Amino acid sequence: MTLWAWVGETAERLRSDGHLVLADTVAGMPQLAAAGDVARLKAELPSALRAAREVTGAPWLASYLRYWPLAARVRHGREGAGALADAEALLRAAHPAGAGHTAEHCCAAACAAENVLGCYANIDGPGHVVDRAALLTDLRTQVQPGQPAFESLALAHADMLVDDERPDEAVRHLDEQAARVRAAGAEVGLHYGFGYVRALRHQDRYGDALAVLDHLARNGLPRWPRGVPRADADRRIRFERARLLAWLARTGAGAAQDAVAALPDVREADAHPHLRLAWTEAAEHLVEHGAVRNDWRLGVTLTTWARHLERVGAHRPCLELSLSATRLAAARGARWVAHGALRRAQRALGAIRRGDDLREDLAEARGYVERIPAAEPPVPAEHLLGHLRDEEPDRVDPERQADLVLAALAHLPEDTALLNALGQVGRTLMLTDVAVGPQWEQVRRAPGDQTAALALLESLLHDDDTAGVRTLIRTLSGAVAEQRAPV
Numbered sequence: 001m002t003l004w005a006w007v008g009e010t011a012e013r014l015r016s017d018g019h020l021v022l023a024d025t026v027a028g029m030p031q032l033a034a035a036g037d038v039a040r041l042k043a044e045l046p047s048a049l050r051a052a053r054e055v056t057g058a059p060w061l062a063s064y065l066r067y068w069p070l071a072a073r074v075r076h077g078r079e080g081a082g083a084l085a086d087a088e089a090l091l092r093a094a095h096p097a098g099a100g101h102t103a104e105h106c107c108a109a110a111c112a113a114e115n116v117l118g119c120y121a122n123i124d125g126p127g128h129v130v131d132r133a134a135l136l137t138d139l140r141t142q143v144q145p146g147q148p149a150f151e152s153l154a155l156a157h158a159d160m161l162v163d164d165e166r167p168d169e170a171v172r173h174l175d176e177q178a179a180r181v182r183a184a185g186a187e188v189g190l191h192y193g194f195g196y197v198r199a200l201r202h203q204d205r206y207g208d209a210l211a212v213l214d215h216l217a218r219n220g221l222p223r224w225p226r227g228v229p230r231a232d233a234d235r236r237i238r239f240e241r242a243r244l245l246a247w248l249a250r251t252g253a254g255a256a257q258d259a260v261a262a263l264p265d266v267r268e269a270d271a272h273p274h275l276r277l278a279w280t281e282a283a284e285h286l287v288e289h290g291a292v293r294n295d296w297r298l299g300v301t302l303t304t305w306a307r308h309l310e311r312v313g314a315h316r317p318c319l320e321l322s323l324s325a326t327r328l329a330a331a332r333g334a335r336w337v338a339h340g341a342l343r344r345a346q347r348a349l350g351a352i353r354r355g356d357d358l359r360e361d362l363a364e365a366r367g368y369v370e371r372i373p374a375a376e377p378p379v380p381a382e383h384l385l386g387h388l389r390d391e392e393p394d395r396v397d398p399e400r401q402a403d404l405v406l407a408a409l410a411h412l413p414e415d416t417a418l419l420n421a422l423g424q425v426g427r428t429l430m431l432t433d434v435a436v437g438p439q440w441e442q443v444r445r446a447p448g449d450q451t452a453a454l455a456l457l458e459s460l461l462h463d464d465d466t467a468g469v470r471t472l473i474r475t476l477s478g479a480v481a482e483q484r485a486p487v
Contacts, residue, residue, distance in 0.1 A: 002189040003030060003148040004225045006109045014055070022051040026061075029068040030110075031228040036076035036272065041069040063094040064107040070115045073312075078273045080122035081313025081351075087115040111149040113139055117156045122314040125163035127353025132160045146186035150177070158195045162202050170199040190220040190233055197240050206244050206253075213241050238264055239278045246282035249289050256291040263292070266301055276305045277317055284324045287331070294332050296399040296429070299325065303337070303430045306344055316358075319348035323361050330368035334399035336406055338369045340434045375403035381411040385421055398428045414442060420455040432459040436468065443472070447479035 001009075007027050014023035025048045032041050045065060052061040070086055073079040094105045094112035106112055113135055120128035136157050143150045154177035161170035174195050178188045193216040200209040217237055224230045242262040248254030263286065269279035280302060286292035302325035309318035322345035329338035345362055349355050379387045388401055402425045409418050419439050426435025439456040442449060453476060460468040 001146050001148060001186050002151070003109055004229050005187075006148050008225075010109070017055075019051065019055060022048065022055065025051070026064070029065065033068045033072040033076065034228050034232040036072050038069060038072045038077065041072055045069055059105050060094075060107040063090070063105050063112055064110050066090055066093075067107070067110040067112060067115065071110070071118075074115045074118040074122065076272065076274050077312065078122055078276075078309065078314050078317060079312040080119055080309075080315060080317075083115070083312070084119040084123070087112075087119050091116050108143065108147040108149050111139065111143065111153065114149070114152050114156065117153075117160075121156075121159060121163070122312075122317065124316045124352035124354060125159065126165075126316070126357070127355075129160055129164045129354075132156070136160065145177075145180040145184035148189075150181070151189045151191065155191060155195045158199060162199050165202075167199040167202040171196065171203075174199070190216060190224055193220060194236060194240070201244065206248055210241065210244050213237050213244070235264075235268070235272065236275065238262065239269070239275045239282075242282040243278045246285035246289075249291065250285040256286065256289050259286055259289075260291050270301070270305075273305070273308065277321055280305070280321055280324050284328060287328060294328050296332075296334065296337075296397055299329055299332075299334060299337050299399060300428070300430050302328065303341065306341065307430065307433070310344060310348065313351075315348045315351040319345050319352065319355070319358055319362075322348060323358070323365050326365040327368060329399075330365070330372055332399070333372055334403070335369075335372045335375065336402045336434070337399050337429060337431065338372060340431050342366060342369050343434075375400070375407045377404050377407050381408035381415075381418075384408045385417055388421075398425050401425050402429060402431075409438060413438075414445065416442065416449055416451045416455070419452055423455045423459045426459060427462050432463045435459055436463075436465075443475060447476055 007030055011023040011027040014020075014026060025044060029041060029044070029048075032044075048065045049062055052058070052065060055061055067090065070083060070090060073083045074087065091112040094107075096105065117132055117135060120132050125132075136153060139153055143153055154174065157177075158170040158174050161167065161173060174192060178192055181188050193212050196212050197209045200206075200212065216233070221230060221234055221237070224233055242259065242264060245254055245259035245262050249256040249259040259282070263282055264275075264279065266279065266283075269276050283292055283298070287294045287298075302321060306318055306322045306325055309315075309321060322341045325341035326338050326345060329341055342362075342365060345365065349358065349362055377384050377387075384404060388404070402422065405418055405422050405425060409415065409422065412418060419442050423432070423435050423439055426432045436456060436459045439452065439459060442452045443456050446452065453472065456472060457469065460472060
């Protein structure tokens with residue numbers, strides 16, 4: 001039984017027992033999670049838990065309801081370390097101490113362990129292979145073919161094998177688990193196909209992976225529930241197809257126009273964080289082929305996405321995406337942006353356990369960045385801002401402007417107007433976390449410089465950096481107190 005079939009039957013039973021609102025919540029929460037609507041899930045959770053207390057004979061219901069806000073963060077939002085403590089707490093609540101994994105508080109449709117496994121995969125899939133394998137081993141005998149959790153855990157096991165560089169075993173595992181599901185008289189869910197696609201892609205079997213996607217589109221989607229479930233599956237098929245076609249185009253084994261036509265709009269990727277890495281890989285392949293434009297707007301997009309991953313503790317995806325951002329920025333000569341992406345990649349590498357496969361990629365990207373020539377201002381440093389203001393609006397390139405402002409600051413490091421300009425272009429490029437470095441230096445050097453302090457404050461507020469704002473207030477207050485202190 002697929003998740004959506006289970007949800008439908010469970011909601012119908014709750015309705016027949018008179019729990020109408022709760023039935024709608026049980027049916028609606030998985031859809032909100034698939035759409036990534038964390039805010040609405042959190043808003044609905046308290047009333048849903050109160051309603052669940054009125055239902056007898058369903059001790060798993062509270063765990064089911066608490067599962068979905070977290071699933072939206074982990075699956076859709078790609079959260080890692082930022083969600084791990086919450087995921088582990090939910091797992092402990094579903095499996096109280098001494099109860100073992102047969103605890104009746106855990107739902108067979110949404111096992112609390114799935115979010116823990118998802119966090120491990122988002123943080124560093126290869127580095128957490130042992131943790132994932134141990135948790136999956138504990139759960140293996142507690143879920144049965146035909147239960148929705150069985151499919152989810154089978155896919156989690158296949159993902160773990162792929163991350164451990166055993167994609168061939170992942171394919172065999174999926175074959176075996178699908179056979180068990182069919183033997184139990186249940187339907188194999190559409191999402192098994194995505195497990196095959198990932199394993200085949202890691203075996204360089206791109207044609208076979210495309211064949212699986214075509215099969216899902218022809219035979220899986222029409223039988224999948226309408227609305228959010230079908231839209232979510234269709235979206236994933238399209239993003240996976242774009243990634244495969246883009247790689248084939250880059251290697252000369254496919255047509256670039258087919259890959260470009262398949263690439264979803266960047267706004268769709270922005271709305272669905274779990275698909276951003278697939279879009280980025282496809283876009284980078286097509287840029288390399290000359291079929292997609294590599295400009296500062298692409299840089300802003302990738303910077304925004306990488307910073308989200310860094311903020312939520314998805315370290316390996318952050319590293320992978322930051323490496324793409326570094327290479328693309330270096331290719332278009334954006335020195336400051338490339339350095340920012342490279343530093344973010346370096347931080348991510350330091351946060352993962354198993355990074356040998358990406359350490360060489362980082363070294364290669366560093367070489368690209370080091371070869372970017374420094375910008376040469378066309379006018380003296382003191383006249384640069386006036387020159388930039390006179391540029392035609394349709395010819396403005398914020399990345400080039402940033403490099404020119406930094407070159408001018410090398411001559412006039414205490415120039416408040418230049419520091420303010422750096423903050424402004426940093427906000428445009430979503431690199432305020434980098435721009436605040438020189439701004440902080442000036443504020444600490446001259447705390448009485450109100451213009452510099454206001455420019456820094458703007459950068460901190462743009463980043464919602466409340467800790468930085470408090471530090472700024474303490475710095476300025478301390479300087480005032482020091483000036484007033486008697487000699």
